[in-house]
Amino acid sequence: MKEKLTKDLMPRRFSRCPMGRSEGLILTSAIFAAGGAYAQDAEVAVEEAPAPEGTLPEYVVDAADNDTLYQADRLSTPKFTQPLRDVPQTMTVIPEALLVDQGATTLTDALRNVSGISLQAGEGGAPPGDNLSIRGFSARTDFFIDGLRDFGAYGxxxxxxxxxxxxxGPSSSTSGRGSTGGSINLVSKAPRLNDFVHTDVSFGSDDLKRTTLDYNQTIPGIEGSALRLNTMWHQNNIPGRDVVGSERFGIAGSLAFGLGDRVIGETPDESGKGMVPMTLPSDTRLSLSFFHYEEEGLPDYGIPWVPSTVTDPRLTSYIDKPAPVPFDRFYGLVDRDFEETSTTMGTVRFEHDVNDSLTIRDQFRVGRTERLSLVTAPRFSGTGTEIRRSDWKDRDETNTMVANQTDFLVSFDTGEISHEVVFGFEFVHETNERFRRKAADGPPTDLFHPNPYDPVTNSFTRTGAFTDAESNSAAVYLFDTMAVTNWLDLTGGMRWDHFELDYLSVGEDGSAERLNRIDNMPSGRAAVVFKPAENGSIYLGYGTSFNPSGEGLSLSSGGRGGSTFELDPEKNETIDLGTKWDLLDERLSLTAALFRTTKTNARTSDPADPDNVIILDGEQQVQGFEFGLAGEITPWWNVFTSYTHLDSEILSSRNPTEIGNELSNTPANSFNLWTQIDLPGGFFVGGGPQFVDSRFNSNANTREAPSYWLWDAAAGYEVNENLTLRVNLHNLADEQYIDRVGGGHFIPGAGRSVMFTASLKF
Structure with missing residues (x-):
């Protein structure tokens, strides 16, 4: 329905954290490091303490030097109660130690360790940083932090x-809407029961400066309590991208109670002459956490593909290929383009062990993300080499979220069969408010000689048009892992989701359209796990997921994007056969899997249809295999590697030219390897390659990004138990490659760079 509405047109201001200055953070790091020196003899490794059956695992610190391991044995989410090798699904866990060794400074750096993931360039003002695909399907909204969805659009x-x-693979039964190709859960650092201070100071090429602080302190006088503070300041230009760069700051604090054991009395010691404390694991745990992150910089939409309209003889042989220019060319405007993001969230988690068989866990979060940006999308303006800079993309939006998740973990037996049951429910309220803006068109520039410093009128104002989206979702789920025998497990899970989206779109003239969509969708997963040996398993699993039309908190009734608000969710299913083994005295984890994922009612439209009607008549399929290896080959040799082969195909579409094509952004082969070796005398070296096969920018399969190899390396020296020096080299060969593909443009990958780091630990 149409109605007349207006909205405040004043721009939203982004708050600046007073600690965002590099000098302040470096000084803070030094103060904490000095204050924590008394704890330099503390042992800082983490091992998992045994927990009563049916309770969440606790983590205590009492052994040294476990932070070099690349192997994980459990997932953080309580929805998976079994060790990682018995989970019937392909799971890749990237540990903090690997990120430190590689010098990773962004999430996309970290995800290069996972084959089968490919990056997507931003379109329509969408952020390019964390926009990616997993196994050929978009995962832009499939990020989670500690099990709760992180919808905000930011790097x-x-x-x-x-x-x-x-x-x-599809996993809506555990994560809700989305997850066609998979999902990503980011596990936050939590307080521990030992005192330590870790601080890193880094500098490098392309004006790179970075400092981080990790401070953990038990609270005197309060048994089982601790606080942890993590801070970060970072600044750099993108190697090989001329003027592109950013600055960011983050702070995360958490406070926990009920960690470790509690004293319940005293008992005689072995000699019988003295008394020692009697302890039991704490049965109640509470944590409070806060996170704030902000970033600002010059965004990058890269270099245009050459369209079929060009007639310049220097370009005709490059139609539907990357423009024949050096990859350091920048077509934006330094005095106009910008990006600012700010994210804040607070979380409360409560856990209580009712008895040895029942644990209750509740997690509540509120969050807010703001983004204000203007970025130039470079496009050819005619038949020659002129590039217009009037196709700018704007974002002035705010996302908010209030979420609560409650889990009941129950263990019991029915005859000879033991059960590990997780029952839970989840409520999430999300909003997205976006204001449309207008900016002055920039002057055109030449493809071969762009000038990012061309003068431009610095005007960026709201037009009066805006959209308001508000969603409410509720879910209930049940999972059961049944140990039928010592060598056979049966697992099953079901989830029911209610997803309601109200969407208001208001034009510049005040005319408005309200759209509403309600979806109720079941999803499930089932598997058989055969354990021929104590250190290995073989599984056959099946799972489903769904993609509602309002998945990205947006609906439409027509226009360029077609009508979506009347469409039912897309449905996906996967079947996978895999095996997992812990080898070499369980120090090295091996995984392998065959899989097939099918989207049975994909949204599709006919490009010849003037009404651009979208229907659920498409079918897409991705099948393939992958393997991974993570852990220690010897106590001084660590390795982390994976390989994925994807065979994607569009089986059905209203666009007949798409049938038989590959899915966009789906490389047939991808591979990564990182290995690190500890040498005598405190020295260490590491390195390895990443390979990404060629991939298309769209389902039309007309524009293809070439395959590429990247090589990284690292070396370091442990001066003493408190100080380590490290150098990281990225893209050793200075390979020129396409990192992210988009419809009309692509974003080149970073060139060669070096980073030096001094790590202090007390």
Whole structure:
């Protein structure tokens, strides 16, 4: 329906954290490091303490030097109660130690360790940073932090990550809407029961400066309590991208109670002459956490593809190929283009062990993300080499979220069969408010000789048009892992989601359209796990997922994007056969899987249809295999590697030219390897390659990004137990490659760079 509405047109201001200055953060790091020196003899490794059956695992610190391991044995989410090798789904866990060794400073850096993931360039003002595909399907909205969805559109820094968990294949039964190709869960650092201070100071090429602080302190006088503070400041230009760069700051604090054991009395010691404390694991745990992150910089939409309209003889042989220019060319405007993001969230988690068989866990979060940006999308303006800079993309939007998730973990037996059951429910309220803006068109520039410093009128004002989206989702789920025998597990899970979206679109003249969509969708997963040996498993699994038309908190009734608000969700299913083994005294994890994922009612439209009607008549399929290896080959040799082969095909579409084509952004082969060796005398070296096969920018399969190899390396010296020096080299060969593909443009990857880091630990 149409109605007359207006909205405040004043621009929203972004708050600046007073600690965002590099000098302040470096000084803070030094103060904490000095204050924590008394704890330099503390042992800082983490091992998992045994927990009563049916309770969440606790983590305590009492052994040294476990932070070099690349192997994970469990997932953080309580929805998976079994060890990682018995989880019947492909899971890749990237530990913090690997990120440190590689010098990773962004989430996309970290995800290069996972084959089968490919990056997507931003379109329509969407952020390019964390826009990606998993196994050929978009995962832009499939990010989670500690099990709760992180919908905000921003680039992420790994300074507060304990580990990154990548689930492959449809998994709406555990994550809700989306997850066609998989999902990504970011596990935050949490307080521990030992005192330590870790601080890194880095500098390098392309004006790179970075400092991080990780401070953990038990609270005197309060048994089982601790606080942890993580901060980060980072600044750099993008190697090989001329003027592109950014600055960011983050702070994350958490406070926990009920960690470790509690004293319940005293008992005689072995001699019988003295008394020692009697302890039991704490049965109640509470944590409070806060996170704030902000970034500003010059965004990059890269270089245009050469369209079929050009007639210049220097370009005709490059039609539908990358423009024949050096990859350091920048077609934006320094005095106009910008990007600012700000993310804040607070989380409360409560856990209580009712008894040895029942644990209750509740997690509540509020969050807010703001983004204000203007970026130039370079496009050819005619038949020659002129590039117009009037196709700018704007974002002035705010996302908010209020979420609560409650889990009941129950263990019991029915005859000879033991059960690990997780029952839970989830409520999420999300909003997205976006104001449309207008900017002055920039002057055109030449393809071969662009000038990013051309003068431009610095005007960026709201037009009066805006959209308001508000969603409410509720879910209930149940999972059961049944140990039928010592060598056979049966797992099953079901989830029911209610997703409602109200969407208001208001034009510049005040005319408005309200759209509403309600979807109720079941999803499930089932598997058989055969354990022929204690250190290995073989599984056969099946899972489903769904993609509602309002998945990205947007609906339409027509126009360029077609009508979506009347469409039912897309449905996806996967079947996978895999095996997992812990080898070499369980120090090295091997995984392998065959899989097939099918989207049975994909949204599709006929390009010849003037009404651009979208129907659920498409079918897409991705099948393939992958393997991974993570852990220690010897105590001094660590390795992390994976390979994925994807065979994608569009089986059905209203666009007949798409049938038989590959899915966009789906390389047939991808591979990564990182290995690090500890040498005598405190020295260490590491390195390895990444390979990404060629891939198309769209389902039309007309524009193809070439394959590429990248090589990284690292070396370092452990001066003493408190100081380590490290150098990281990225893109050793200075390979020129396409990192992200988009419809009308592509974004080149970063060139060769070097980073020096001094790490202090007390």
């Amino acid at each position: 992420r820094d790994p300074f507060n990550f304990e580990q990154i968990e990548v689930a492959k």
